Amino acid sequence: MKILVPVKRVVDYNVKIRVKPDGSGVELANVKMAMNPFDEIAVEEALRLKEGGEATEVVVVSIGPAKAEETLRTALAMGADRAILVETDDSVEPLAVAKLLKGVAETEVPGLIILGKQAIDDDSNQTGQMLAALLNIGQATYASNIEIANGQVTVIREVDGGLQTISLKLPAVVTADLRLNEPRYASLPNIMKAKKKPLEKKTSGDFGIDTTPRLKTLKTEEPLGRKAGVKVGSVAELVLKLKTEAGVL
Ligand code: AMP
Numbered sequence: 001m002k003i004l005v006p007v008k009r010v011v012d013y014n015v016k017i018r019v020k021p022d023g024s025g026v027e028l029a030n031v032k033m034a035m036n037p038f039d040e041i042a043v044e045e046a047l048r049l050k051e052g053g054e055a056t057e058v059v060v061v062s063i064g065p066a067k068a069e070e071t072l073r074t075a076l077a078m079g080a081d082r083a084i085l086v087e088t089d090d091s092v093e094p095l096a097v098a099k100l101l102k103g104v105a106e107t108e109v110p111g112l113i114i115l116g117k118q119a120i121d122d123d124s125n126q127t128g129q130m131l132a133a134l135l136n137i138g139q140a141t142y143a144s145n146i147e148i149a150n151g152q153v154t155v156i157r158e159v160d161g162g163l164q165t166i167s168l169k170l171p172a173v174v175t176a177d178l179r180l181n182e183p184r185y186a187s188l189p190n191i192m193k194a195k196k197k198p199l200e201k202k203t204s205g206d207f208g209i210d211t212t213p214r215l216k217t218l219k220t221e222e223p224l225g226r227k228a229g230v231k232v233g234s235v236a237e238l239v240l241k242l243k244t245e246a247g248v249l
Pocket of ligand 1: 006007008009036038039042061062063064092094097114115116117118119120122123124125126127128
């Protein structure tokens, strides 16, 4: 069985985000970029399923600028077998990403598609759900455990108030949550080997999909600074402050 893992190139989560002076978005020039952290978890899970004999091939795909090749090479260095770059300089919204991924899935015919639960740049949390709907297959979001047996995938989902276990017929779409696993680091020899692994390049035009944004950003602003905290001397003082100053008791 083949597993397809979509990976997005985003601003590294360690970077302090700065808003552009004209408020049109966040500053991306000369900023360190990296693989979306939830996608690293998705790649790791696909690799573990392959190592456990449940999958035979792990294919990673990214939709983004030419530089997204670096993100794909990271996934190849982690152990993915093959990569596909759908090159575009547009900022592609989740619906267009899902339509392009549908096109890739129709050619690749994966048994399972594992995405991140959300991209940490736009925080949309939409692509996996839209992709499953477009492909008309089942979906299990927020996975914290994945098991495959007898043509079914059983997923433990992190939901409000606890864990939910569901079973889906394959092919299916699963989105990875934080506790699914801890992704491996790529070793130096594997980084070198990844340079020679196959990477196929396509464009959004190859799929006949219009990626023009449907949303217009009106304004981007920094969150308000947090007020400094105070240290209280006793529980009595804490309770008094909660009553009189914070007004929460
Ligand atoms: P989102 O719906 O934007 O929060 O993204 C959810 C997941 O969809 C991500 O964790 C990725 O697995 C996938 N995804 C979103 N955008 C892209 C992209 N441009 N290229 C590849 N995968 C993407």
